[in-house]
Amino acid sequence: MNLAAAIFLDGLIDASWLFIVAVGLTLVFGVLNILNFAHGSLYALGAYTAASAVGWYYGGNIGPAFLGYFVMLAAALVVAIAIGPLMERGLLRLFYRRDEVVLVLVTYALFLILEDATKLIWGVNPYYAYEPYGLLGDVSLFGLNYVAYDFALVGLALLTGVLLWLGLNRTITGKVILAVIHDREISGAMGVDVNRVFVLAFTFGVFLAALGGAFTAPKISVQPGISIAVILLSFAVVVIGGLGSVEGAAIAALIVGLARSAAIHLMPSAELFIVYLVMALVLALRPEGLFQRTTARKI
Amino acid sequence: MAGWLRTSAAALVCFVALVLLGRVLPNWFVLVATLAFAKGIVALGLVVLMRCGLVSFGQGIFFCTGAYAAGLTMRLLGLDDGVLLTALGGLLALILGLIIAPLLAGYRGIFFATLTLALSMIAYGILDKVSWLGGSDGFNLHAPSFVGYHPATPQDVSYAIFVLTSLATVVAAALCRIHFDSLRGLLSLAARDNEIRVEYLGASVRWVSGMNFAVAALLAGIGGALSALSLGHIDPDFAFWTTSGEFVFLAILSGYASVTAVFVASIIVELVRSYSSQYFPNTWQGALGLFLLLVILFLPQGLGSLLLVRRGKPKSQEVRAESGK
Numbered sequence: 001m002n003l004a005a006a007i008f009l010d011g012l013i014d015a016s017w018l019f020i021v022a023v024g025l026t027l028v029f030g031v032l033n034i035l036n037f038a039h040g041s042l043y044a045l046g047a048y049t050a051a052s053a054v055g056w057y058y059g060g061n062i063g064p065a066f067l068g069y070f071v072m073l074a075a076a077l078v079v080a081i082a083i084g085p086l087m088e089r090g091l092l093r094l095f096y097r098r099d100e101v102v103l104v105l106v107t108y109a110l111f112l113i114l115e116d117a118t119k120l121i122w123g124v125n126p127y128y129a130y131e132p133y134g135l136l137g138d139v140s141l142f143g144l145n146y147v148a149y150d151f152a153l154v155g156l157a158l159l160t161g162v163l164l165w166l167g168l169n170r171t172i173t174g175k176v177i178l179a180v181i182h183d184r185e186i187s188g189a190m191g192v193d194v195n196r197v198f199v200l201a202f203t204f205g206v207f208l209a210a211l212g213g214a215f216t217a218p219k220i221s222v223q224p225g226i227s228i229a230v231i232l233l234s235f236a237v238v239v240i241g242g243l244g245s246v247e248g249a250a251i252a253a254l255i256v257g258l259a260r261s262a263a264i265h266l267m268p269s270a271e272l273f274i275v276y277l278v279m280a281l282v283l284a285l286r287p288e289g290l291f292q293r294t295t296a297r298k299i
Numbered sequence: 300m301a302g303w304l305r306t307s308a309a310a311l312v313c314f315v316a317l318v319l320l321g322r323v324l325p326n327w328f329v330l331v332a333t334l335a336f337a338k339g340i341v342a343l344g345l346v347v348l349m350r351c352g353l354v355s356f357g358q359g360i361f362f363c364t365g366a367y368a369a370g371l372t373m374r375l376l377g378l379d380d381g382v383l384l385t386a387l388g389g390l391l392a393l394i395l396g397l398i399i400a401p402l403l404a405g406y407r408g409i410f411f412a413t414l415t416l417a418l419s420m421i422a423y424g425i426l427d428k429v430s431w432l433g434g435s436d437g438f439n440l441h442a443p444s445f446v447g448y449h450p451a452t453p454q455d456v457s458y459a460i461f462v463l464t465s466l467a468t469v470v471a472a473a474l475c476r477i478h479f480d481s482l483r484g485l486l487s488l489a490a491r492d493n494e495i496r497v498e499y500l501g502a503s504v505r506w507v508s509g510m511n512f513a514v515a516a517l518l519a520g521i522g523g524a525l526s527a528l529s530l531g532h533i534d535p536d537f538a539f540w541t542t543s544g545e546f547v548f549l550a551i552l553s554g555y556a557s558v559t560a561v562f563v564a565s566i567i568v569e570l571v572r573s574y575s576s577q578y579f580p581n582t583w584q585g586a587l588g589l590f591l592l593l594v595i596l597f598l599p600q601g602l603g604s605l606l607l608v609r610r611g612k613p614k615s616q617e618v619r620a621e622s623g624k
Contacts, residue, residue, distance in 0.1 A: 035409060101409070279417045
């Protein structure tokens with residue numbers, strides 16, 4: 001019973017940040033048709049920026065402790081605004097006429113470059129931003145002790161999901177984005193500024209990656225290599241859920257989170273293995289993921 | 300002269316030239332070239348796949364199959380004949396490829412890429428954790444023999460592996476060229492262009508992609524076994540996604556118009572890597588990424604298009620069709 005609860009809660013916590021990161025990846029794929037390998041690096045940039053900002057904020061006793069969370073949020077925003085438009089307009093735009101796979105390779109090159117850029121800026125030593133982690137105290141559930149921050153993360157993921165859903169389905173901008181996802185050419189013909197939607201969606205995707213990074217930074221030691229682990233996981237989440245599907249990303253994040261925490265509790269050596277096993281199984285049964293988009297076949 | 304005869308003659312000339320060059324060139328270059336050719340063979344397999352419009356991000360699974368088949372045979376059975384080990388590596392990868400091919404033949408585009416990636420990551424997970432396979436550290440191989448010839452010095456060993464790799468390279472390249480120009484090979488290009496049309500004309504796209512997948516597996520296995528012999532060490536990184544990504548990189552860099560371009564690209568990349576790791580030890584990955592970006596940006600059809608243009612030929616049909624997109 002205790003074990004089941006532990007697996008469930010750990011899985012839920014794991015799923016929360018995974019969802020935030022993966023939904024950014026899936027949104028970018030939906031709108032721009034890019035499977036962004038550099039998404040993990042953007043997560044890492046968010047984590048590093050937040051860790052530095054948090055270190056500066058608490059180190060200098062700048063303001064009240066709880067405002068540290070807003071510092072983390074601001075860090076994610078800064079990364080998104082600095083990187084998003086630059087990357088989309090400056091680079092990715094040049095490759096839109098090319099094959100999907102070429103674009104994957106372009107972002108792979110970006111991943112390599114960003115990895116080294118991160119090392120140049122922050123060095124190779126780990127950063128810790130532990131202050132915000134303990135701020136909310138501890139909670140006890142089913143006789144298990146958890147840091148309350150972990151559940152705040154679950155709340156943040158829920159909030160992100162709900163806001164994203166509302167934003168996409170209940171606002172004009174959201175509807176325009178959905179229209180571009182559905183058919184970029186027809187949307188363009190109807191007067192939608194597709195380029196603007198691209199910049200907007202990509203920047204928002206970067207923001208989600210950086211947000212995931214910024215709010216996991218207090219839980220982990222921020223060091224080189226985190227981007228690879230994250231991209232491999234969120235990649236699996238997105239593929240399991242169905243590329244471009246927000247609901248799919250939520251369900252898949254839960255599946256991956258639970259599978260991973262089950263593996264960690266029951267069979268630690270299978271941690272990464274199990275994620276890809278689930279992915280292969282899902283793909284074998286439903287090639288386009290759990291929530292596949294129905295698209296008209298164009299000839 | 301018939302096309303296949305000309306190709307075979309060119310292959311023979313290349314092989315003789317390589318064998319002679321290997322004697323003259325410095326030892327470090329021979330090592331780099333061996334590894335480049337071994338990886339080039341894998342990338343050649345990817346080019347075969349790319350011709351029918353498929354890109355696998357998981358060639359690592361066959362690469363590591365070939366390497367581990369060779370390595371484990373040497374370690375557990377005590378066989379150390381390089382030729383035999385290479386053939387065995389290729390054979391086992393081919394068998395695995397034939398098993399997986401029917402599962403994958405129905406997938407296209409990004410789904411094919413991600414599914415192959417998943418399979419190779421599962422292989423990585425297994426290799427990383429199973430201790431009798433060497434675990435995460437892998438294991439070392441001792442120097443192989445070659446049909447009764449036991450090279451004495453390390454230089455002789457690396458030269459012998461180089462000759463073996465060159466032989467595998469020219470044979471694979473020549474066979475691929477002949478295949479590409481054959482009716483069966485051209486069918487791949489047709490499937491890449493328009494699958495529905497090919498199906499209506501009475502050919503099976505599934506069959507074409509399945510066969511291409513098996514060929515790619517065979518070549519990746521051979522390349523894996525040769526890399527393992529040349530490096531003298533095997534670890535799970537052979538199956539890691541960065542390894543697979545490197546092969547995709549090579550294949551895109553060379554393009555699918557020319558077979559020679561694959562190996563030229565492979566040598567260039569291997570040189571760029573060893574130079575940049577020497578001169579920018581902390582940023583060589585970034586340098587490689589920048590190089591990749593520049594190539595994709597300025598050479599959309601890969602190095603192969605460059606070779607074709609320089610030869611004074613009008614751009615071949617395939618290259619033109621691609622740039623017209």
